[in-house]
Amino acid sequence: MNDLETRQLRYFVAVAEELHFGRAAERLDMAQPPLSRAIRELERQLGVALLRRTTRRVTLTPAGEVLLRDARTALDAVSSAGRRAQHAGEPTPRLRLALKPDVDGGLLPRILDAYAGEDAALPVDLVLGRVGEQAQAVRDGRADTALLLSPFDDRGLDSEHLITEPFLLALAAADPLAARPSLRLADLAGLSLPDGSPADRGPGIGRHGRTGPRGDMATASTAQGTSDLPEIFQLVELGSVVCFFPASLTRRYPRPEIAYRPVDDLEPAALAVAWPQGSRSAAVAAFVRTATAVAAATRPRSRETPRTATA
Amino acid sequence: MNDLETRQLRYFVAVAEELHFGRAAERLDMAQPPLSRAIRELERQLGVALLRRTTRRVTLTPAGEVLLRDARTALDAVSSAGRRAQHAGEPTPRLRLALKPDVDGGLLPRILDAYAGEDAALPVDLVLGRVGEQAQAVRDGRADTALLLSPFDDRGLDSEHLITEPFLLALAAADPLAARPSLRLADLAGLSLPDGSPADRGPGIGRHGRTGPRGDMATASTAQGTSDLPEIFQLVELGSVVCFFPASLTRRYPRPEIAYRPVDDLEPAALAVAWPQGSRSAAVAAFVRTATAVAAATRPRSRETPRTATA
DNA sequence: TGCGGTTGATACCCTGCGGGTATGAATGAT
DNA sequence: ATCATTCATACCCGCAGGGTATCAACCGCA
Structure with a gap:
């Protein structure tokens, strides 16, 4: 009885992420009705309601949330198997x-x-x-x-631990804060951090989630989404943003216009x-x-x- | 292009385990030709040879061995996703x-x-x-x-470690070895260990494989495959076999006819x-x-x- | 060396499943 | 109350996946 296909999981993940059959179908490059049917069939197979749907809102049931998480890892495992076999055949x-x-x-x-x-x-x-x-x-x-x-x-x-090194704050050498030998997180209130920087550790430092931390400052007004190092340096020099880098990285990019300062209460x-x-x-x-x-x-x-x- | 289905993985695992298309097809409850086709299609999709076949022998290529391993874990992940969702829906x-x-x-x-x-x-x-x-x-x-x-x-x-306790050897109280307060593995040469015992640690003690160790003594002549505790005790009392148990288990089953002895060089x-x-x-x-x-x-x-x- | 059995591959057919289109029905906003 | 949105239903169709019959190659054996 119970034998899921990856297609079913892909379909479910699409719907669960979009919470919208139409958009999910579009993303899957198919029409909406067969997608609805497939999800319904999946629920029938499992004997569990995965989604609560009204014509206006689709929400996940608890079982659906569990499946969303596990389906993602299962799909990873499947494509991983294929890719590793391909690689082993080279x-x-x-x-x-x-x-x-x-x-x-x-x-x-x-x-x-x-x-x-x-x-x-x-x-x-x-x-x-x-x-x-x-x-x-x-x-x-x-x-x-x-x-x-x-x-x-x-x-x-x-995994195996290799080394621990401090994060340093990169900021414009002209910035008043750069005059101080070291800083604290509280000093950075209101400063902009670029999103997706090499070592993006925004004020969300308290979070130890398994997914990469993601600065959620509403005040960051520029350089969102960049991960181009020269671009970030440019912005830092101009004083537009500040950014955290592991110490070893800062040693590779010494720039007179940029100061690197330790932040005492930032974990390494x-x-x-x-x-x-x-x-x-x-x-x-x-x-x-x-x-x-x-x-x-x-x-x-x-x-x-x-x-x-x-x- | 690359999008494997669990069906393809199940098929491949069956063939890779049987190393025989006919038997694999039988196990999968299908005919042999569509299975051959499916495997061939899988190889075409991956662009990798998974099996070397002659009409007399089927063997795994290196890529096939990689895929066998990864496919098993991927299939586990898929059925796990389904079962956990089912359970979450109860x-x-x-x-x-x-x-x-x-x-x-x-x-x-x-x-x-x-x-x-x-x-x-x-x-x-x-x-x-x-x-x-x-x-x-x-x-x-x-x-x-x-x-x-x-x-x-x-x-x-x-996982998290809980406790460590010694393994004790269960043997007939009448056995000459039982007269000694403790033993060494070398003393057990030639003794029979039941297969599948609660803490099966046979002479294959050197192996730390990830799959459950499995006594491969050719000399074990009886009680193979049993895991019924009373049956094992019976055989131990009769002196037919000896067996290792964690110390805490032996305290639950004190029997006058059975002696439990530590084995000095057996890891706990x-x-x-x-x-x-x-x-x-x-x-x-x-x-x-x-x-x-x-x-x-x-x-x-x-x-x-x-x-x-x-x- | 040639014969036969074993076993995977090929050829061909067919059914059912997965997908499409058209449309209905329900919900929530105005 | 009306209407747009959106999910479900009804129905159709093509082809992927499975079956049967058969071929062909490999190996053991005499």
Whole structure:
């Protein structure tokens, strides 16, 4: 009896996200009536109401909310299976490493160097993406491993901590705040933070959600949606915005017109390496081993608990 | 282009497991030709050869092995989504706890008592299964949480350690070995261990595989495949077999004809509580909290690192 | 080396499911 | 009360997916 098809899940996710059969059908490139039928059939199969519909409003039932969440991960798993098989079939195997450019704690060159010397090493392809997309890239099979900032959505992933470094606030050197050696979050009230910046940590710092934090300041009036680093620097220089960057990144972009200042009560950036849970790939294991070794060698001599890998 | 259906994955898994189109078709309750076509179409979609077939032998390509593994987890995720939605739709929500009967470190009554007092508590349904099935039950949505022995296949699961207790060897009191206060694994050479026993840790102790360990002694001549506790006790009393049990279980079944002896070089049983990765259920969170609290209260006063929950 | 059995592939057919169009019916705003 | 919006129903159709018959290749065996 119970045997869902991914098509049914895709349909449901579309409707559940749009909360509108017509728009969902459009998004799925099909007509509305068959979509309605398919959802109804899905509910019949499961024996559960997923949506409450009036002609004016569609809402999720509790079961629908559960299914929305689980269907997304299931669809990820399915496309991941396909993509990983495709990748495994390529004649020259490669290791696909996802990261946000420059968000590597300054370790990437050393990691790649050391990794190249490993027995199980493969040529490395970098899969660049915006912040928060790395975990998803690993989850759905577009990358084999990733460097990313904690916390992140770790469903389906195993991960290992690499290094912790402070976030620094980038602001115009001419800004009065730049005169102070360090700042506190409260000092930033009313300042604009660009959306989608390399290390977007807005005032929503209290949230530790699994999805990437997203500045929800209503006052941010410009540079929304950009993640172009030169553009951000330009705006910072002009004093239009301020922005947080991991310390290692700021060392790569010293600019006289930009001051980088620590923020005392902002929790630091934790860089981690992540890979698909239960990965059996020797190349991935070697990369993780290399990355943790390089990070350990880099860390200031603090004999911390190494927390051995789970895989 | 790339959009796999669960049907395709089910077909592929059947063929990959049987390595025989005819038997796979029979298992899928269909004829062989459409199955062959479906697999061929799957390979065409992915652009990858999954199987090497001659008329006499079918083997997996590397890509096929990758897909077999990932397809299984994807199919788990899909049926899990359906089952969890079904469960969420039931009028009276309940917490389904998977465990192997008696494999609870003696904590279950206290955990259930304490849990009942929690705000977010729900009535608890016990989902009983054989050893090794608990993780799978959580993974595919038949249970919300589980008590199980580490190591286990933790793909898709988060878990928290509860207690560690020794495994004891159950053997006939009349056995000469029973005269000794403790044993070593080497002493057990040649003894029979029942397959599928509550804590099946045969000579394959070196293996830490993710799938349940499985005694592969060729010498075991009886009681293969049983997991009926009285039957095992009977055989142990007769001296036909010996068997490992967690210490807490042996305290529930004191029998004059059976001696329980520690085995010095056998690693202990680690009981853990596991739940679906990323679970957002307050009921599950409360249960995990309760279980860890009860376990901590039970543990002999060792101020260990509590390792706070990830969920 | 040639014969036969086993087993996957091919050819062809057909049914039913998934999708489309037209239209009805209910809801909520004005 | 009316009307626009939007989901459901009715009905139709094409083709994807499954079945049957058969071929062809591989391997074991004498």
